[in-house]
Amino acid sequence: xxxxxxxxxxxxxxxxxxxxxxxxxxxxxxxxxxxxxxxxxxxxxxxxxxxxxxxxxxxxxxxxxxxxxxxxxxxxxxxxxxxxxxxxxxxxxxxxxxxxxxxxxxxxxxxxxxxxxxxxxxxxxxxxxxxxxxxxxxxxxxxxxxxxxxxxxxxxxxxxxxxxxxxxxxxxxxxxxxxxxxxxxxxxxxxxxxxxxxxxx
Amino acid sequence: xxxxxxxxxxxxxxxxxxxxxxxxxxxxxxxxxxxxxxxxxxxxxxxxxxxxxxxxxxxxxxxxxxxxxxxxxxxxxxxxxxxxxxxxxxxxxxxxxxxxxxxxxxxxxxxxxxxxxxxxxxxxxxxxxxxxxxxxxxxxxxxxxxxxxxxxxxxxxxxxxxxxxxxxxxxxxxxxxxxxxxxxxxxxxxxxxxxxxxxxxxxxxxxxxxxxxxxxxxxxxxxxxxxxxxxxxxxxxxxxxxxxxxxxxxxxxxxxxxxxxxxxxxxxxxxxxxxxxxxxxxxxxxxxxxxxxxxxxxxxxxxxxxxxxxxxxxxxxxxxxxxxxxxxxxxxxxxxxxxxxxxxxxxxxxxxxxxxxxxxxxxxxxxxxxxxxxxxxxxxxxxxxxxxxxxxxxxxxxxxxxxxxxxxxxxxxxxxxxxxxxxxxxxxxxxxxxxxxxxxxxxxxxxxxxxxxxxxxxxxxxxxxx
Numbered sequence: 001x002x003x004x005x006x007x008x009x010x011x012x013x014x015x016x017x018x019x020x021x022x023x024x025x026x027x028x029x030x031x032x033x034x035x036x037x038x039x040x041x042x043x044x045x046x047x048x049x050x051x052x053x054x055x056x057x058x059x060x061x062x063x064x065x066x067x068x069x070x071x072x073x074x075x076x077x078x079x080x081x082x083x084x085x086x087x088x089x090x091x092x093x094x095x096x097x098x099x100x101x102x103x104x105x106x107x108x109x110x111x112x113x114x115x116x117x118x119x120x121x122x123x124x125x126x127x128x129x130x131x132x133x134x135x136x137x138x139x140x141x142x143x144x145x146x147x148x149x150x151x152x153x154x155x156x157x158x159x160x161x162x163x164x165x166x167x168x169x170x171x172x173x174x175x176x177x178x179x180x181x182x183x184x185x186x187x188x189x190x191x192x193x194x195x196x197x198x199x200x201x
Numbered sequence: 202x203x204x205x206x207x208x209x210x211x212x213x214x215x216x217x218x219x220x221x222x223x224x225x226x227x228x229x230x231x232x233x234x235x236x237x238x239x240x241x242x243x244x245x246x247x248x249x250x251x252x253x254x255x256x257x258x259x260x261x262x263x264x265x266x267x268x269x270x271x272x273x274x275x276x277x278x279x280x281x282x283x284x285x286x287x288x289x290x291x292x293x294x295x296x297x298x299x300x301x302x303x304x305x306x307x308x309x310x311x312x313x314x315x316x317x318x319x320x321x322x323x324x325x326x327x328x329x330x331x332x333x334x335x336x337x338x339x340x341x342x343x344x345x346x347x348x349x350x351x352x353x354x355x356x357x358x359x360x361x362x363x364x365x366x367x368x369x370x371x372x373x374x375x376x377x378x379x380x381x382x383x384x385x386x387x388x389x390x391x392x393x394x395x396x397x398x399x400x401x402x403x404x405x406x407x408x409x410x411x412x413x414x415x416x417x418x419x420x421x422x423x424x425x426x427x428x429x430x431x432x433x434x435x436x437x438x439x440x441x442x443x444x445x446x447x448x449x450x451x452x453x454x455x456x457x458x459x460x461x462x463x464x465x466x467x468x469x470x471x472x473x474x475x476x477x478x479x480x481x482x483x484x485x486x487x488x489x490x491x492x493x494x495x496x497x498x499x500x501x502x503x504x505x506x507x508x509x510x511x512x513x514x515x516x517x518x519x520x521x522x523x524x525x526x527x528x529x530x531x532x533x534x535x536x537x538x539x540x541x542x543x544x545x546x547x548x549x550x551x552x553x554x555x556x557x558x559x560x561x562x563x564x565x566x567x568x569x570x571x572x573x574x575x576x577x578x579x580x581x582x583x584x585x586x587x588x589x590x591x592x593x594x595x596x597x598x599x600x601x602x603x604x605x606x607x608x609x610x611x612x613x614x615x616x617x618x619x620x621x622x623x624x625x626x627x628x629x630x631x632x633x634x635x636x637x638x639x640x641x642x643x644x645x646x647x648x649x650x651x652x653x654x655x656x657x658x659x660x661x662x663x664x665x666x667x
Contacts, residue, residue: 189356
């Protein structure tokens with residue numbers, strides 16, 4: 001996994017609550033057997049007017065020229081609800097996003113994002129709203145997210161603190177291989193397995 | 202110290218708890234399907250890792266399979282590649298697979314319980330959010346992403362932070378005709394689609410205890426639709442009777458030990474929950490969703506709500522957007538809403554009891570003109586049972602299509618898909634925009650309500666004559 005320390009980038013917003021993983025990456029794109037190439041299908045039904053994905057919807061923020069190259073996504077509460085499909089963070093990351101900022105996230109999506117080096121940042125409703133307002137007000141506005149310091153710096157210079165589990169922060173900062181880390185507890189796994197009762201062995 | 206059911210299962214599965222690391226917990230059963238596993242298998246191969254416990258891993262094909270033909274030729278080229286990839290991976294890693302030709306094939310959350318793979322007091326995971334279903338047995342069961350699927354394959358463990366606990370008690374008894382689906386939709390309507398985020402929910406109370414295992418599975422299945430990490434129901438005699446004798450259930454002395462262990466699996470008197478919710482069962486009417494998330498739900502005798510009924514700006518915007526997408530006006534009575542498609546199936550409602558309940562409404566009646574209705578049994582075994590009871594004949598005589606097992610139109614990955622503008626009475630679990638096909642509208646209902654809507658051509662109150 002790619003390490004995440006600090007990131008400064010252009011922000012784009014989807015000002016809706018409950019953005020679900022069916023919107024992030026619709027089911028017709030889940031038949032691939034590889035992890036790559038999902039970015040072109042990100043938010044397909046909102047982003048394109050046609051099924052083939054040839055006609056971008058000019059109303060949709062991600063298509064607007066001023067947000068081209070955005071690497072931080074702002075959205076509302078309960079982002080990533082629904083299906084456990086990891087294709088959602090794969091698509092967001094493949095599109096070029098490094099950070100999602102929202103008041104709350106669905107649990108499975110939150111964990112999947114961390115496992116892919118995509119940083120989910122929880123801020124308050126008011127802070128998210130302020131970031132959205134500043135980004136709309138000033139074309140090219142950039143936001144900085146510092147995982148070591150646990151801060152988000154708004155275009156205005158206002159600094160907001162956020163929290164994330166220590167273990168997740170550690171893994172992200174160091175780009176650790178979670179499986180490798182768990183396999184270092186091989187002896188504990190073996191010891192646990194020796195004591196499993198027969199009925200659930 | 203008094204413990205909740207969740208805490209008992211959690212505590213018995215801790216493998217390692219190291220300062221600065223998330224706890225490592227043991228996984229007893231890992232269920233695998235074709236859509237969320239290929240990248241995990243290839244990850245294992247790239248890293249040169251082995252599958253730690255193939256005998257605890259069970260695979261089936263369900264999401265992308267055809268319900269019209271048990272032939273690979275019926276699949277799109279990509280879907281075919283995906284199911285063939287699962288078959289070759291299972292062969293390579295020594296995993297038991299129920300493929301499209303096997304009688305045990307079915308939706309992964311129907312297959313697990315009916316084969317006795319799902320047991321009380323176990324930790325069960327699958328790369329699918331509806332893994333919550335298995336919590337009906339008092340298992341801790343939840344959906345995981347593909348990176349975690351790979352982690353479980355390599356280590357038979359998962360990194361997990363302990364969740365908060367929520368008790369949802371449904372007191373008293375439901376009225377005649379009220380099903381598990383109505384109960385769970387009423388719960389989601391009360392706490393909202395993210396009311397359970399961060400929690401493992403325990404469902405309890407007389408109305409929950411009175412449910413069959415099929416009904417309990419419907420309730421726990423939709424725990425994820427309130428955002429919960431998992432839903433659980435304490436095992437009791439109903440659970441034990443259901444599990445006994447199933448193919449992979451413990452036998453002999455192990456069975457006796459299992460039953461003794463399962464009888465301890467209930468929240469202790471005085472156990473403390475982080476949150477509690479109470480519903481009165483008698484107040485629950487048949488439920489259906491009107492909008493684009495499972496929390497946008499009303500009773501059949503109610504009307505589509507107006508944006509003004511929202512208590513904050515975000516909720517108001519959500520209602521406005523949903524009304525526009527579903528093309529309904531606030532104030533419209535739900536019984537006046539016409540449908541042209543009906544889907545009876547999914548991991549929520551495709552078990553034998555669900556099909557009996559739908560057939561009971563369909564018997565001797567006819568699907569309304571202009572309505573297309575399909576019935577997709579949850580597994581080969583459910584299909585066999587339904588056919589032995591003559592349910593297939595009831596459906597076919599009434600004008601329903603009787604299909605092969607699979608996830609089908611719940612997520613519409615295969616060719617069972619709605620067209621733009623279609624309005625569907627669906628027994629599935631998600632009514633998100635485009636879930637069953639771009640531009641289509643989904644209303645979540647019980648199997649009985651879906652069958653009745655097929656006959657009437659619009660939603661009806663099944664408590665009355667129609």
